Amino acid sequence: MEKSACRHRLNAISDALYAIGGKWRLQIIVAMLEGTNRFNELQRSIDGISSKVLASELKDLELNGFIRRLVIDGPPVIVQYELTGYSHSLTSVLDALYEWGAQHKVEVKKGFASSQPVLNNE
Amino acid sequence: MEKSACRHRLNAISDALYAIGGKWRLQIIVAMLEGTNRFNELQRSIDGISSKVLASELKDLELNGFIRRLVIDGPPVIVQYELTGYSHSLTSVLDALYEWGAQHKVEVKKGFASSQPVLNNE
Numbered sequence: 001m002e003k004s005a006c007r008h009r010l011n012a013i014s015d016a017l018y019a020i021g022g023k024w025r026l027q028i029i030v031a032m033l034e035g036t037n038r039f040n041e042l043q044r045s046i047d048g049i050s051s052k053v054l055a056s057e058l059k060d061l062e063l064n065g066f067i068r069r070l071v072i073d074g075p076p077v078i079v080q081y082e083l084t085g086y087s088h089s090l091t092s093v094l095d096a097l098y099e100w101g102a103q104h105k106v107e108v109k110k111g112f113a114s115s116q117p118v119l120n121n122e
Numbered sequence: 123m124e125k126s127a128c129r130h131r132l133n134a135i136s137d138a139l140y141a142i143g144g145k146w147r148l149q150i151i152v153a154m155l156e157g158t159n160r161f162n163e164l165q166r167s168i169d170g171i172s173s174k175v176l177a178s179e180l181k182d183l184e185l186n187g188f189i190r191r192l193v194i195d196g197p198p199v200i201v202q203y204e205l206t207g208y209s210h211s212l213t214s215v216l217d218a219l220y221e222w223g224a225q226h227k228v229e230v231k232k233g234f235a236s237s238q239p240v241l242n243n244e
Contacts, residue, residue, distance in 0.1 A: 007152075010149065011223075012220045012224040013216060013223055014148065015223040015224075015226060015227055016219040016220070016223030017139070017142070017143055017148070017219065017223075019223075021139055021144075026132060026135060026139070030129075064226075064230070065229060089226075089229075090222065092218050092221075092222065093218045093219055096215045096217075096218035096219075097134075097135045099214070100211065100212065100214065101134035101135055101136070101137040103211070104138060105134065105137055107208065108186070
């Protein structure tokens with residue numbers, strides 16, 4: 001692959017990792033898939049997350065189009081979060097990560113005894 | 123999906139993100155794909171990485187089986203790094219991240235005007 005094409009590819013991969021990476025984002029999405037929708041419920045269900053960090057992560061997830069924030073008029077006013085249709089576009093990425101991650105755990109336990117070096121120009 | 127299966131899946135995905143995530147790891151792998159193999163060369167080719175961080179990241183990449191460290195007797199003694207065959211197991215993950223990341227950039231620019239909320243139990 002040419003260097004510029006390779007850099008372009010790396011940028012797209014970095015964008016993807018930035019959008020879904022970090023300690024909390026996938027945990028928040030999974031909690032929402034499990035039916036947790038309100039701020040306080042989310043905070044209770046995700047071990048160790050502070051309200052400040054949760055608010056910031058929810059904002060980022062909203063900016064990335066994965067969730068939307070709904071304000072339901074009251075009283076009491078209820079704020080809840082929903083996964084968008086767009087969040088389903090992550091399916092193929094999450095499937096690939098899942099398959100590789102599960103296999104990788106097995107390989108780490110085996111200690112990579114059979115890994116072979118490859119040449120850079122392969 | 124049941125809650126325990128969902129958690130198991132999340133753990134595998136987190137393992138994968140941990141192995142390849144962060145600011146530097148993919149950049150190091152890409153630099154090695156481009157033919158950069160020695161410590162000083164790697165540090166020069168990756169903008170902003172300190173020698174301490176590079177050493178730590180190379181160690182982690184080695185522990186994860188993606189690279190191997192070779193010491194070639196001298197004088198001078200030469201230390202260089204090679205991608206392993208196992209590093210190629212990342213191909214499907216990187217392909218999925220690349221495709222999604224490239225598409226995501228387009229969606230971010232469009233502002234997600236067409237994203238639809240979905241129900242959690244869908």
